[in-house]
Amino acid sequence: MRKHLLTLSLCLALTTINAQDIPHFIKQGSATQMIVDNKPMLLLAGETGNSSVSSVEDIETIFPKLKRIGLNTALVPAYWDLIEAEEGKFDFSLIDKTITEARRHDMKVVFLWFGAWKNSMSCYAPLWFKSDYKKYPRCYTETGKPLEIASPFSENVFNADSKAFVRFIEHIKSIDEKENTVIMIQVENEIGMLESARDHSKTANDLFYSAVPDELIMYLKKNNKTLHPWLKEKWQKAGGKTEGTWEEVFGKDIFTDEIFMAWQYAAYVEKMIQKGREVYNLPMYVNAAMNSRNRKPGEYPSAGPLAHLIDIWKCAAPSIDMLAPDLYDNGFVDWVAQYKLHNNPLFIPEIRLEPNDGVRAFYVFGQHDAIGFSPFSIEDAPDDGNYKLTKAYAKLDELMPLITRHQGKEQMKGILFDQMNKEKNIEWDGITLSCKHFFTLPWDARATDGSVWPEGGGLIIKLNKLEYIVAGSGIVIEFKYPDELKGFIQKKLGEDGFIAAGGDTTDKEKWYSEKRIGIGSVDEVSIDNEGNMKYLRRLNGDQDHQGRHVRIGVDDFSILHVKLYEYK
Known part of the structure; x- marks a missing residue:
């Protein structure tokens, strides 16, 4: 019996050690650090253009350039429409080629799941999915106009999306669990409603005029002191009610429409993450298009993982590791401050590619203990060794041991x-x-x-x-x-x-x-x-x-x- 107990203990210990080998997050003081290959890593990254890695030839061409630019991590789309062009038949050749080229050039990969939604729209869903709108319904505007946005209220939409996502995660685990080339997954891309602040389908309307879920009411009460100021003020101005419909609890306006829709999107993503982590427990995050330029919900991708909605997303989707901003507007210092919060570490998965990116990377690592920095369409950067981002990344790579040693310690x-x-x-x-x-x-x-x-x-x-x-x-x-x-x-x-x-x-x-x-x-x-x-x-x-x-x-x-x- 004692021998069996010792064997069981050893197996458990080995399981724990192996689990720690998977990329994961830890806390150091006030900072969150990404641990890769058993040491903290800063993601000196870049995101490829949306269509830049949609062929094997593209991938072979791009990765040597990314290495010359100075990246240690590439953010690369995983296209649902190419992975499952025919329902039930999966082709992971682009995923395999990306991982192979990343290993060849000593780089890590963050895959971006372009599934049900990409920049609000369902443009990377397969044709068999998009054309069967009865089985895979759309969202609707208040006037009844159907949108090219798959409904997050549909079980059929979720089942098709999550089935492909799980197969994708299973495949990554099968070929990469020991090497840890793939360190993180972005779930969907810039989720949000356009043209309308929320879906106005019959299913959506029925839920909108129903009671706010008990989980959210309990979250509001429990976290009253630390709620995002915008949400706290809106709730209190509506009377601070702890029961009622969405309009009764939050007031009657398009911002309440946005809160309602954020809950639905976040709940959908939470189920996706749970399905994926049952297979392989990689870090997972979501990215957001900004509510900038004085636009109102529906004029920007409303209800996405935005800073003012962080409590809605955190409550409905506690498994998300980060809400990450995509930055293309002026006011960089103010934008990043909105996303480095007590309940959200800072990761910038997209920023406009420009020479100022180098010093901005220094700033967010120094001021906000950022996890990573990633200009968009990175393959368009000069790779002659003189580009400012290349010079900046070279120095940040040198500094990485010192930066990670001092993160979260007010130093x-x-x-x-x-x-x-x-x-x-x-x-x-x-x-x-x-x-x-x-x-x-x-x-x-x-x-x-x-x-x-x-x-x-x-x-x-x-x-x-x-x-x-x-x-x-x-x-x-x-x-x-x-x-x-x-x-x-x-x-x-x-x-x-x-x-x-x-x-x-x-x-x-x-x-x-x-x-x-x-x-x-x-x-x-x-x-x-x-x-x-x-x-x-x-x-x-x-x-x-x-x-x-x-x-x-x-x-x-x-x-x-x-x-x-x-x-x-």
């Missing part, structure tokens, strides 16, 4: 500047970090000749009170005690860095501080796989303006090791 900050937002003070451990865009210095003609400033940004890691890592591009940082800034007069500098002629020397500062912060040394360094620094060169001369600041030019990406000291 990292991110900074990001443009021509309108040029500077920011950071108060940290009794020291003020005066951070600015590189072009606030007078030494580069592009700062004043009418050129559009490239964004400057980076991350700062505090090793101790007087020792920092500063990395990124296009930034300047001064270190001061707060009292040094009292009575401080900003003097205009000439292009040589000295005070410009014209009377500034007559302005008198008042001195309040007992001591000052000085820059002891600035060294450019590289980082090895264990997170250890290797000295490259000392930058204590013109490169730090003789100890006045730390800076990295807009054309460079560097890692600097800064040591400070005190004097009086």
Whole structure:
């Protein structure tokens, strides 16, 4: 009997070890980290265009380029219409080829399930599904217009979608469980209603005028203090009721229509994830098209996994690992802040491909402990080694051991500047970090000749009170005690860095501080796989303006090791 118990214990232990080998998430302080091959990983990623990997030849062409651009992870569609072109017959040749090429180029893969919905529409559902609208019904507008959007209320729609999804997950497990090439799955793509804030089919209307589910009412009451401010205000303005129809609980408007529809979409995705994880327990997330440009529900893909609807999605679909924003609008800093929440880690699966992406990646890893960053249509990026994203990813790959070591511990900050937002003070451990865009210095003609400033940004890691890592591009940082800034007069500098002629020397500062912060040394360094620094060169001369600041030019990406000291 004892022998059998020991054997059982050993089997359980091995099962636990094997389960840990599967990519998964862990918490470190306030951060969520993705563990791949038993160590934390930052996804330095890119998403291919929607149709860019729809043939074996495309996949063979694209992956060498993705490697040259500097990716460690590719986000790649999995097309339902090509996987199951004929009902019940499955072809995974594109999936196999993607995994093979990723392994060949030492990359990981996140597959995007283009199933029942892609950008709201059912455009990647197979023809046999789309043409049989009686069996696989559509959503309808209030006027009765049918939409090219499969109904989330239909069991037939769910059964067809989930059957193919499960077969897809089974196949991944069968060929990749040991290698862990596939690290995560996106379930559907930019779910949401267009033209109407909700479905107005008979089934949808019957549910809309029925009672709000008990699970949601209980969630609202239990999480009242931490609800998203938008949802909390809407609920309370409607009277804060704990029973009734959707309109009775949330009020009568199109935003209530959106809340109702979000519940249905999220419940659908929850069932999809449960079906998939019964087979293979990979991380799974959903992505959202933004409610931007003052558009109302139905004008954007309403009811998707948007920040203001996060509580609806979290309640109806607790198995989702992340609600992830697709970012194509201005206001990057504000958008990412909406999605790094106490109940949602930040992952950016899509962002417009542009040169500023490099510094933006630095910012979200430093400021928001991001899991990953992924420009869209990544194959269109130059792959000559000089593209800014390539340079940024190379430095972030170096920094990965240090970043993952310090995530969630209040030891990292991110900074990001443009021509309108040029500077920011950071108060940290009794020291003020005066951070600015590189072009606030007078030494580069592009700062004043009418050129559009490239964004400057980076991350700062505090090793101790007087020792920092500063990395990124296009930034300047001064270190001061707060009292040094009292009575401080900003003097205009000439292009040589000295005070410009014209009377500034007559302005008198008042001195309040007992001591000052000085820059002891600035060294450019590289980082090895264990997170250890290797000295490259000392930058204590013109490169730090003789100890006045730390800076990295807009054309460079560097890692600097800064040591400070005190004097009086």
